[in-house]
Amino acid sequence: MKVTPPVLDIDALLDDRTTEIIVCCGSGGVGKTTTSAALALRAAERGRKVVVLTIDPARRLAQSMGIEQLDNTPRPVPGVGAGAGGSLDAMMLDMKRTFDEVVESQASPEKARQILENPFYVALSSSFAGTQEYMAMEKLGQLHRQALDDGSHDLIVVDTPPSRSALDFLDAPERLSSFLDGRFIRLLLAPARGPARLMTAGFSVVTNALTKILGAQVLRDMQTFVAAFDTLFGGFRQRADQTFALLQADGTAFVVVAAPEPDALREAAYFVDRLTDDEMPLAGLVVNRVSPAARTDLSAEAAITAADRLRSGDSSSLTAGLLQLHADRVRIVEREQHLCERFAASHPQVPTAFVPALAEDVHDLDGLRTIGEGLADQDGVRR
Amino acid sequence: MTAPADRPVDWPKVRLHVVTGKGGTGKSTVAAALALALAGSGRNVLLCEVEGRQGIARMFDVDPLPYEERRITKGAPDEDGRAGQVHALHIDAESALLEYLSMYYKLGRAGKALDRFGVIDFATTIAPGVRDVLLTGKVYEAVQRPRGNRNREQVTYDAVVLDAPPTGRICQFLGVNSELAGLAKVGPIKSQADKVMELLRSPRTAVHLVTILEEMPVQETSDGIAELRAAGLPVGGIVVNLVRPQALSTGALAQVRNDAVDPTAITSDLARARVDVDAALVESLVAEARDHAVRRHLEDEQRALVAAEGLPTYELPRIAGGIDHGALVELAQLLRTQGMA
Numbered sequence: 001m002k003v004t005p006p007v008l009d010i011d012a013l014l015d016d017r018t019t020e021i022i023v024c025c026g027s028g029g030v031g032k033t034t035t036s037a038a039l040a041l042r043a044a045e046r047g048r049k050v051v052v053l054t055i056d057p058a059r060r061l062a063q064s065m066g067i068e069q070l071d072n073t074p075r076p077v078p079g080v081g082a083g084a085g086g087s088l089d090a091m092m093l094d095m096k097r098t099f100d101e102v103v104e105s106q107a108s109p110e111k112a113r114q115i116l117e118n119p120f121y122v123a124l125s126s127s128f129a130g131t132q133e134y135m136a137m138e139k140l141g142q143l144h145r146q147a148l149d150d151g152s153h154d155l156i157v158v159d160t161p162p163s164r165s166a167l168d169f170l171d172a173p174e175r176l177s178s179f180l181d182g183r184f185i186r187l188l189l190a191p192a193r194g195p196a197r198l199m200t201a202g203f204s205v206v207t208n209a210l211t212k213i214l215g216a217q218v219l220r221d222m223q224t225f226v227a228a229f230d231t232l233f234g235g236f237r238q239r240a241d242q243t244f245a246l247l248q249a250d251g252t253a254f255v256v257v258a259a260p261e262p263d264a265l266r267e268a269a270y271f272v273d274r275l276t277d278d279e280m281p282l283a284g285l286v287v288n289r290v291s292p293a294a295r296t297d298l299s300a301e302a303a304i305t306a307a308d309r310l311r312s313g314d315s316s317s318l319t320a321g322l323l324q325l326h327a328d329r330v331r332i333v334e335r336e337q338h339l340c341e342r343f344a345a346s347h348p349q350v351p352t353a354f355v356p357a358l359a360e361d362v363h364d365l366d367g368l369r370t371i372g373e374g375l376a377d378q379d380g381v382r383r
Numbered sequence: 384m385t386a387p388a389d390r391p392v393d394w395p396k397v398r399l400h401v402v403t404g405k406g407g408t409g410k411s412t413v414a415a416a417l418a419l420a421l422a423g424s425g426r427n428v429l430l431c432e433v434e435g436r437q438g439i440a441r442m443f444d445v446d447p448l449p450y451e452e453r454r455i456t457k458g459a460p461d462e463d464g465r466a467g468q469v470h471a472l473h474i475d476a477e478s479a480l481l482e483y484l485s486m487y488y489k490l491g492r493a494g495k496a497l498d499r500f501g502v503i504d505f506a507t508t509i510a511p512g513v514r515d516v517l518l519t520g521k522v523y524e525a526v527q528r529p530r531g532n533r534n535r536e537q538v539t540y541d542a543v544v545l546d547a548p549p550t551g552r553i554c555q556f557l558g559v560n561s562e563l564a565g566l567a568k569v570g571p572i573k574s575q576a577d578k579v580m581e582l583l584r585s586p587r588t589a590v591h592l593v594t595i596l597e598e599m600p601v602q603e604t605s606d607g608i609a610e611l612r613a614a615g616l617p618v619g620g621i622v623v624n625l626v627r628p629q630a631l632s633t634g635a636l637a638q639v640r641n642d643a644v645d646p647t648a649i650t651s652d653l654a655r656a657r658v659d660v661d662a663a664l665v666e667s668l669v670a671e672a673r674d675h676a677v678r679r680h681l682e683d684e685q686r687a688l689v690a691a692e693g694l695p696t697y698e699l700p701r702i703a704g705g706i707d708h709g710a711l712v713e714l715a716q717l718l719r720t721q722g723m724a
Binding site for chain 2: 027028029030056058059206209210215259261262263264292294295296298302305306307309310313316317318319320321322323324325326327328329331332335359360361
């Protein structure tokens with residue numbers, strides 16, 4: 001039996017003034033960045049004051065949005081229709097700068113300098129896995145606070161980093177705060193806090209083991225870093241908790257993005273389950289890159305049989321080529337349909353929008369508008 | 384389609400094949416096909432995954448893999464129908480850390496204490512880069528394992544294929560040992576990191592990039608190649624995946640694009656092939672071919688950009704029915720005939 005999911009009404013979501021944050025998530029390569037930009041543009045041209053936070057846009061798209069420079073500040077996007085009274089700003093995340101700014105805002109100049117120069121901090125903030133997720137959430141929190149203060153924006157659209165797993169991004173704030181509460185941090189802080197209250201047998205075993213593995217110098221760098229960071233921990237923890245609460249709030253809407261491929265839909269299913277478990281507000285699923293339906297209902301089998309017949313007489317038959325292409329197209333469409341129906345069968349409550357595959361990448365606002373229209377107009381789309 | 388046994392291959396000295404690619408390009412499929420292709424008669428190949436997805440288990444339809452090398456299938460058969468063995472390993476950072484500790488430090492009680500103090504958790508989830516060091520460290524161990532080992536229980540490998548993180552993170556992932564070596568100026572972890580980096584930068588390693596013929600993935604491949612070179616990591620070949628069917632010749636494509644197809648000829652062909660034909664059917668088939676021709680034209684533009692990288696390049700078709708074991712063997716044979724393995 002064919003399972004048809006409810007339609008995700010994109011325009012209703014964008015026009016709803018209580019929607020303050022839209023988070024686009026999903027596995028890599030499914031068109032998350034394009035979807036976030038298209039949603040942001042459509043919302044702006046429908047009258048919202050939007051800022052879109054992107055992580056790693058394609059170069060030409062970034063250029064056309066005027067954000068090829070990574071300066072961590074929202075910039076107005078040129079060429080956005082302002083007829084409905086809306087506006088669109090865009091920014092690209094600079095994770096190191098975001099981290100530096102948090103440190104600078106929380107610590108005295110002297111202390112901030114100490115931290116920023118620590119080799120452990122330099123490595124942590126610039127190149128190691130996981131930092132991007134923390135910083136995307138941090139920036140989201142900043143933008144939201146700013147929007148509340150000065151009314152500069154009434155909708156924030158966030159693209160999420162291409163994580164190892166889609167869940168890293170959800171876990172980042174929580175992981176940061178549990179780390180900051182952890183015994184390990186207290187352990188590293190112990191020498192800086194003087195009297196060895198923690199000097200139990202277990203403790204010295206641990207420090208000895210760490211010294212053995214890491215070498216005394218790394219441990220010293222880490223201790224200096226953690227000690228300097230000590231005063232900031234409270235602030236960090238509070239911010240991480242606030243961000244998590246913000247993600248759960250009614251004004252937030254998660255849009256899970258996928259492509260009609262097994263891996264992408266599996267990640268999407270994980271994500272939907274996880275959002276439900278954590279009581280995060282799920283708006284729905286966007287399936288990008290849906291192959292165009294066949295133009296005639298000749299079956300793949302009939303087409304292949306006919307192509308074989310023609311080829312036995314003329315191996316270079318053009319008609320046989322046409323039939324083979326048709327069979328290939330039918331099979332791909334059937335496979336995609338099957339995958340989407342399987343998703344819908346196990347998640348029947350998730351509103352879904354399908355976006356047809358375009359022949360070319362999206363490079364400019366017109367391309368984004370086309371995507372936005374496709375998202376909003378689900379009537380003509382095969383379901 | 385099988386390749387002759389004594390044919391030349393492009394990567395005879397490579398022991399570690401790292402396969403990366405933008406998300407959605409099918410890098411895990413290519414890594415699996417490459418492992419099957421390398422597992423010629425009498426050869427053992429290890430296929431590793433590090434991203435916690437259990438993609439190998441799904442592709443080969445076996446139970447989820449533990450942190451333990453497991454024989455999962457035979458390689459793609461050669462022309463005599465013989466094949467080597469493909470083993471698989473799912474590397475997770477927690478297990479790799481505990482194994483590393485017990486192998487190098489004989490920590491005993493301290494190992495448990497580390498766990499109790501949250502150090503294992505810290506090291507594998509939060510401490511910068513440690514996760515990647517552990518993952519590459521385990522791969523290093525499998526590659527370096529002395530062949531003809533007295534330890535009969537341990538298989539030694541002629542080649543190791545690593546299904547690596549995507550292009551955007553590959554340099555960070557592979558280069559993380561040099562980051563760490565830079566942080567740790569002395570000490571055991573530095574010498575371990577140095578050894579891993581030495582292998583990764585040597586001619587025994589090749590980093591292959593998987594792409595599809597679309598603009599962004601091709602651009603990312605080109606950026607990735609530049610980054611790998613700048614990081615001193617050995618760039619291997621480019622695998623162009625999910626190529627559309629080449630059912631029409633160049634001449635036929637041009638004919639379709641220029642609307643120069645003769646509908647009467649098609650109609651009589653279809654009637655001859657006993658298809659219930661009408662004008663609408665012919666029109667639809669020609670229109671579908673035109674959609675296809677537009678995409679093929681865009682693919683050709685991207686193909687020229689890939690060729691301009693000047694690296695050995697291999698092409699694999701898009702398989703309409705999806706990827707299963709049979710499809711992987713088919714792809715492996717195609718990699719062999721093109722000389723990748």
